[in-house]
Every structure is written in structure tokens, then in C-alpha cells.
Amino acid sequence: MKQILRYGLILLCFSGLAGVSLHGVNVLTRERIAAAQQRALTEGQRQIFPAAARFGEQKTFPVGNKTAQYFEAFDTNGVCIGYELLHTVQGYQSPITVLTAIDRRGIIAGIKILSQAETPGLGAEVEAVPASRTLWQALAGLVRRVPAQVRPAAPPLPPFQAQFAGKSLTQLRVVKQPTRDAIEAIAGATITSEAVTKAVRDAISNFFLHVAHPPTSEQSP
Amino acid sequence: MARLLHVSSSPHLRTSDSIPKIMWTVVIALLPLCVFAVWLFGWYAALLIAICVATAVLTEGLMQKLRKQKLTLYDGSAVVMGILVACNLPPGISWWIPIIGTFVGMAIAKHCYGGLGYNIFNPALIARAFLLAAYPKDMTTWISPVDATTCATPLGILKERGPGELLSAYGGKLSLYKHLFIGNIPGCLGETSALLILAGGVFLLLRGIITWHIPLSYLATLALLTFLSGGDPIIALLAGGVMLGAWFMATDLVTSPFTRRGQVVFGIGCGLLTFLIRRFSGYPEGTSYAILLMNAATPLIDRYFPNRIYGTR
């Protein structure tokens, strides 16, 4: 009995020390982590909606028993020209969070996958960007410096995500062939491709159902 | 202990069959399929078969050299493996992809496990499974034997669009059965003609290379399960690779059980798995995975269905 108390006390001391040190690190890093996440979000927002000059604060609306988040996008005159919608779905093996930018008619300006942990080489290819240079060019580039102005400012959007731009809700279905008016699945990763497309579809239809009224153009559902 | 294990498992009966004789008989049984594939899909099919056979033979030679073993290139086992890999390829695949697959099948699935007689898995099926995982798009792009455009296999249509579409695509039930039986349909090089596979299988049966236990229990299980689940058992048997698998790959002497009872269990397992994969997975066809999984179960089957020791009950 005495032994058990002693062991328990020792473990308590260790746990207490661990807790105190973790609290310290958490206090030190909390703000930087929040700032880094905010920066990643802002960069993503601008990348997929180049026409917008600034974005509003995060707003929420209820969907069933959950809440969905969105941001308003404004042009230089402060006129609302569209929205960016956050939506998370279950992918093949991980939750996938997608940011979808739409204009006021519901046409997609662009999408960006903010987080996912799908199978490397298959599902994770939704975030893959084809290499711009070969290894040999890069090795040669160590000798000859590439001029700074040649380098792009932001990394290009992955081809899978780029194909959403310009599409409307009715075109959001997944096919396996190259196409212009649907989404082409990543080879061998149909489930992840479907999940991303579903995230975009649900985000838009939820938004028009609960927040904005669908515009009266024939392309809307 | 190690010395004891050198004794091969029963039966220790002597027969006049040698490895070359068995293997070259299998090659003869496979030849009609190859000729039909060339007639159906053109000379490119002949090139693919030649590439697979050449890669298999060269890899076998290389591995035997590396492992400092006697070269056995004339026993025909590499030729059989090469032809079977080719039979499992879509006819329009890029010529260099089969080289990778055949090399992996021969070097890893056969020689890393100890060579002929020691491999757990059928090397030709490992080659197919590896390529299916490595180049999923190439391995599932089919060309039509009529006009060489890309199209879907009968099982692909069945999976994606349902049985009604399949019937209308081939103009009615009888016409569909006839197409599937003769084999002028899209599919892997050697899997399309049920007629020629049956002919080859019966030839092997008559020559005593294989017995009826695995093919019949395999096909009967698949047909019964398909019928019970409301599908068409004739389509299930004739379409896809199950004929080729049941007669030529599940019957591989090395990777299937020794005893008759074990072989029936093996066949039933293959049929059950093929049915489950076709019915419930994302793949239209499951023959190769079904046989590979049962290959893995073979040692277990041999353990639970051993030979009766002579003189006991």
C-alpha cells in the first residue's frame, strides 16, 4: 500500500513537471502558431480569388446541428463580389478541408485544399504540383544562379485544384477521362477526388440554401 | 531440424513427368490463346507476348547466375510465366511496362523466395498485381477489338452502368453470351475467349497435368454465389479473367494444395473471394487478387487437409 502511494506520488511529480513545461511552451508558441495559420489562410484566400482586394471577418451559419464558416470578398471599392466557403469532408483516410471561392452567381473562382492526410502518391496527389525543373537542371542551377525575377512569387495551384476554376455547381461531378465540363479524377484515387468535389458541392449548395439566395441565371441549380 | 525439412512433402510417388515436359505441355495449351490474341488485337499483341517471354527468360537466367545456380532456361517455366503475364495485360499497354512487371514477378516473387518450387505466390499474378498498383490507369485502359478505340470491358460496363446497359451494348442476351464465349470482346490479351481457354484446359486435363478439382470448384462456387445474389452466372463465368485464372493460374502446381480435398477448398476460396471482390469492391474484376490471397492460404490448407498416410485411416 505504501509502495503504491510512493509510486503514485512519483508519477504525479513527473506528470506535474511535464504539464508545467508544456504550458510554458504553449504560451510561448501559441501566438506564432495562430499567426502562421492565419497567414496560410490569407495567402490561400488571395491565391484562389485574385479579383478580390480584401476579405471580411469569418462569418458562420448553421447547417443542421453544425455551423459552417465563410468569408465575404470585396473589390477595391468595397463592393462584395463573392464569397469564400470553408467545408470539411471525410476523404479516403483523413478529413479534407477545402476553401472554395465563388462569385455572386455561384461560379467557382478557385479552390484550395487547406489540410488533408491522404495516401501519398495517390490521394495526396490532389495537392501535387508538377516539378518545374529536373534534378539535373537544379544541380546545374547550383552553379548558375537562377535570377530572382524568374522565380514565381507563389507556388502554382495543383492541376487537380486548378480545374475547378470557372465551373458551376452542375459541372461538379467526377469522371475518369480528361474533360472540360466535369472534374477529372486522379488516377487510382477516385475516392479522394470524389471527396474533394463533394466538399465543394456541399459548401456551395449549403451556402445558397442557408445564406444567399441563388441568383436567377440558368446556370444555377 | 533444418536437415529434416529438406525432405519434400508427400506424395513421394515417382512419375514419368519431368518439369520440362509439364511446362512445354502448358505452353502448347496456351498457344491458341496467343494466336487468337494476335488475330483479335493485331501484331502489337505478338510484340507484347514476345517482350514478356524474353524478359522472363533473361531475368530467370540473370537471377540463376546471381544465385550461382544451374541455368534451367530450357525447362520452359520462364516461358510459361512470360506468356501468362502477357495474357494478363491490356492489349494497348506501352511496351516497356510489361518489362518492369515481368522482372518484378520473376526476380522478387519467384527467385527471392528460392526459385521454382519454393515460391508462395504465382509469379505471373504478382507481376499483374504489381503493375495494377504501379500503373493503374494503363492497366485499366482497354481497346475495342473492332475499331481500336478505348472502351470498357463487359465487367466494367456491368460494374459502372448495370446489367441492362451491358445487354443493350451487345444486342441481347444470346448475342452477349456468344461474344463472351467466342471472345471478340475487349479485355486482357489472353482472357477474352472462353472457348479457347476451355479447350486448353481440357487438353491439360487429358494430359494429366492438372486435375478437375480446382477449376470446377472455383467456377461452381462463383456461379452459385452469383446466382444466389441475383446476378447472371453465365456472364460471371464467361466475362473477365476467371476462366483463364481457374484453368491456368489457380492450378499452378507450386502454389496450390497437394491433396484433392485441399484443392477443392482452394477452389471454393478462390470462387468466394472473386465473388466478393466483384460484388462489393471498387474493382470490376477480382480473379488475380482472389488467387493470390488463396496462394497465401495454401500452406494452411495443406496443414488441415494432409495426405492420408498410407496404411492408416
Next chain:
Amino acid sequence: MSVSTVKEVTKGFWEKNPVLVLALGLCPSLAVTTSVRNALGMGVSTIFVLTLSNVIIALIKGIVPSQIRIPCYIIVIATLVTIVDLVLAAYFPDISKAIGLFIKLIVVNCIILGRAEAFAAKNTAWRSLLDGIGMGIGFMIALVLIAAVREVLGANKLFGFTVFPGWRPIAVMVLAPGAFLTLGFLLGAKNLRMRT
């Protein structure tokens, strides 16, 4: 530095390599080796955690009763891993995004507990420090080796650059089977070298 000091560090690089010889930490060596970048990130994080945990455990080994040493070690290791996770997220968000999931797995990486049990609990803090650095570097070497093979064969890339323009890679090599194949052949090659 004496010869034995150098030896304590370098033994883990190759002849007692944690992955290829001691077969420790196989789970992360299979999971994170899809690219050399991920392997380096995981390697550096592991070196940090392993060195610190070795030192701390060598220091506290006198005051921890042996019956509850495992929970104590786990608390120390879990705390260190969480610190690494937070620091990466704060200062290196890109790397954190790529390998954040695996960082949390360091807690159950048997290298850390394995070295704590097998070495740090029996040796001085100084020698445990050297052992942690050496074993960590050896772990990273193995990870980078596996990742280089898999990234080149499976994605036709190295450090994100295309290796053979125009060649379509063997996608299965960046998947789980490719990890097992690569690890198997590396273990085989290492055993072949040790035997001769």
C-alpha cells in the same frame, strides 16, 4: 575526444544502425519515407527527441523505481514530442504541415523507448547524449536511404525535382508495398555485407 567517445557516436551510423541492424523504429521508417524531405524532417525531429530523452532518462534513472520506469519514460518522451510539435508548428509551418502527423508518432517510436531501456537507463548522461546523437543520425541515414529509393522509383523525383524527364514512375513504390520492398532489399544488402 577519446576514441571510445567517437565510437559511441559513430556506432549507430552503420554497424549498429537502429533500423537496418537493430530493426528498431520500423513503423516510421515505412510511413514517412515517401520523400527525402519528409525523411530529413522526421530524422531531425527524432535526433532532437532521442538525444534529450536519453539525457533526461540517464539523469533521472536514480530516482525512478524500476517498477514504474516505463510510464515515467513515456511521460518524458511524450512531453518532448509535444514540445517539438508545437515549435515546428510555430516556426516551420511548412515542415509541420508535411510531417506533423508523424511527429506525434515519435512517442510510440520504439527507438526512443528502446534506447532509453537498453542504454540510457544503464549509462551516464554524457554517454547517453552521445548514443542519442549517433542513433538519431543512424536512424536518419536509414530513413533518407529508403526515401531516396522510393522517391526516385515511385515519384520520379528527388528533393521535389524531376529525375528522368519523360519517364512515368512506378507509383506503387511510394505506397506501403514499396516501403516494405525497399526496406527488405536494404536489410538484405546490409546482411550480405555483414556476412562477407
